[in-house]
Amino acid sequence: MSLVLRLFRELRFLLRQRAVAGLLVLAMLLSALSVTTGLAEIAHQRMTLERMILADKADRDGALAKAEDWGSAAYSSFHLTYLPPSDLAFAAMGQRDASPWKHRIHMLALEGQIHAADTANPELALAGRIDFAFIVSVLAPLLVILLLHDLRAGERAAGRHDLLIATAGQSGRLWPIRASALIATLAVCLLLPFWVGAALAGTQLAKVLAVSLLVCIHLLFWAAVSYWAGARAAAGSVILTGLIGFWLLLTAILPAITRVSIERAISIPAGGDIVLTQREAVNDAWDLPKNVTMEAFGARHPEWENYTQVSRPFEWKWYYAFQQVGDQTAEALSTTYREGIRERDQAAALAAFSSPPALVDRALQGLAGTDTRAALAYDASVRDFHTRLRTWYYPKLFRDEPFEPAALSALPVYQPRDERD
Numbered sequence: 001m002s003l004v005l006r007l008f009r010e011l012r013f014l015l016r017q018r019a020v021a022g023l024l025v026l027a028m029l030l031s032a033l034s035v036t037t038g039l040a041e042i043a044h045q046r047m048t049l050e051r052m053i054l055a056d057k058a059d060r061d062g063a064l065a066k067a068e069d070w071g072s073a074a075y076s077s078f079h080l081t082y083l084p085p086s087d088l089a090f091a092a093m094g095q096r097d098a099s100p101w102k103h104r105i106h107m108l109a110l111e112g113q114i115h116a117a118d119t120a121n122p123e124l125a126l127a128g129r130i131d132f133a134f135i136v137s138v139l140a141p142l143l144v145i146l147l148l149h150d151l152r153a154g155e156r157a158a159g160r161h162d163l164l165i166a167t168a169g170q171s172g173r174l175w176p177i178r179a180s181a182l183i184a185t186l187a188v189c190l191l192l193p194f195w196v197g198a199a200l201a202g203t204q205l206a207k208v209l210a211v212s213l214l215v216c217i218h219l220l221f222w223a224a225v226s227y228w229a230g231a232r233a234a235a236g237s238v239i240l241t242g243l244i245g246f247w248l249l250l251t252a253i254l255p256a257i258t259r260v261s262i263e264r265a266i267s268i269p270a271g272g273d274i275v276l277t278q279r280e281a282v283n284d285a286w287d288l289p290k291n292v293t294m295e296a297f298g299a300r301h302p303e304w305e306n307y308t309q310v311s312r313p314f315e316w317k318w319y320y321a322f323q324q325v326g327d328q329t330a331e332a333l334s335t336t337y338r339e340g341i342r343e344r345d346q347a348a349a350l351a352a353f354s355s356p357p358a359l360v361d362r363a364l365q366g367l368a369g370t371d372t373r374a375a376l377a378y379d380a381s382v383r384d385f386h387t388r389l390r391t392w393y394y395p396k397l398f399r400d401e402p403f404e405p406a407a408l409s410a411l412p413v414y415q416p417r418d419e420r421d
Contacts (some may be wrong), residue, residue: 008149020147020182027143028189034132035197038090042201045085052188056080056104069403070158070396071316074107074389080207081105081385081414083378086369087203091211092133092361093196094370101375103382107393109326110386111278111334113380114273132194133364136215137357138251140190141222145243148226187216205366214367218360251357258351266347268340269333281329285322297321300328307398317397324390338376345372381417390411 006373060077067073083101105113191212198208229239285293294308301324310318327334352358365371392412395401 001338003173011182015295023143024185024189027140027186027191028193030135030139031132031190032193034130034135035090035193038131039091039197039200041093042085042090045096049082049084052080052082053100055216063403064405064408067403067408069316070393070401071319073408074316074320074393074397077411078106079385079414080103081372081378082416084416087201088198088207088368089370091131091202092129092364092368092370093129094133094365094368095372095375097129098368099354099372099375099378101362102376105382105389107320107323107386107389108284108350109278109323110383111327112275112331114382115275132197132369136190136218136258136364137361140186140215140219141247141251141357142244144183144219144222145187145226145240145247147186148179148223149230149240150244151178151227151230161183169346179223179227183219187219191215207401210367211364214360217339217358219311221356250355254355255351255358255384258348262344262351266340266343267345268337271337274330275331277363278326278330282322282326285325290318292323293318293322296325296328300324301394304398305393319399320390320393320397329338338379342376343409345376377417385390385412385414 056078060079063076063078064073067076081103083096087094089096090347100114103113194215195208195213198211226243229243290310294310298305298308307317308321348358349362352362362371366373389412392410
């Protein structure tokens with residue numbers, strides 16, 4: 001009998017068992033639920049962005065129409081920056097639940113605008129989202145264990161083990177065939193809803209294949225562990241207890257220990273401390289002699305050193321200079337914060353090799369563009385755009401150029417990364 005026919009025969013026999021059929025149906029339902037909620041969340045984010053882009057332009061056009069000089073134009077006009085979801089984000093939400101993916105910024109000090117931004121529900125971020133990545137990395141191994149732990153022990157308990165060995169002819173092929181049939185069916189049950197969701201989301205074929213391969217490799221790892229454990233001449237309950245303990249170790253205990261260890265080893269300043277430092281510097285500037293602020297600004301921007309004289313009680317160039325100096329004051333803390341986040345992420349990437357579930361989760365987030373690197377890249381793009389705004393306005397403010405409303409049409413425009421990157 002060919003291998004394919006034997007696989008189908010064993011699968012038909014296994015599906016007659018209610019427990020096996022129930023677990024496979026549960027796997028498909030969980031996968032379908034995670035994909036459905038993921039698609040709904042991404043659709044909601046896209047609709048939110050569409051509305052915000054239109055509202056942002058209307059608000060900015062209205063503010064610029066009322067501006068009387070360069071300073072008021074810069075003060076009253078906001079610019080939307082955002083990180084659009086990728087075509088695979090529905091499967092792995094990642095940092096989109098924990099880190100900001102949209103900011104409305106203007107020419108004032110940037111640190112306060114970034115670190116005081118709205119984020120998702122902190123309780124939801126703490127608990128995590130039950131997305132496809134969670135199903136694959138955390139729950140799928142448990143399903144493999146439940147399907148394979150008593151592959152042999154169950155037959156021993158039912159008194160059929162010796163008869164099956166005698167009937168099979170080649171006993172060494174019976175159990176691998178059964179295990180392969182179960183794992184292949186489980187993989188289809190998990191991946192079928194994902195394939196449908198990917199088609200609806202327009203996900204690139206290369207990403208679909210990469211995710212499918214990753215899921216299969218992960219299932220094969222846990223199948224090998226479960227098959228090895230099930231080969232022992234022990235009761236099914238004993239094997240199950242040992243496997244669940246191993247699953248808990250790799251999915252919960254080790255990741256928790258490494259996360260706490262990394263956070264203790266790599267300390268970072270709080271975002272609130274960065275905001276407080278920047279705001280204190282800005283507020284103090286009102287009471288300082290103007291030349292103190294302008295000297296600090298000129299030291300960082302020598303190209304404007306000859307234009308830093310302030311003769312009136314209030315001048316826009318002085319106002320934006322001390323906003324810049326406020327950011328400069330908090331720069332060391334801000335840099336330490338970003339470098340610390342990057343170092344923590346690199347340490348977590350190395351630690352993930354001790355936990356296949358964590359490794360799979362990180363890999364899926366990387367494919368979906370929802371990992372820490374993507375969040376840091378978005379932060380960098382916001383800072384770059386704010387620098388472009390300052391660079392555009394500074395010549396007009398410091399050279400005291402005549403106000404020309406028509407020139408405002410040349411304001412820098414934020415360009416997000418391609419959604420399919």
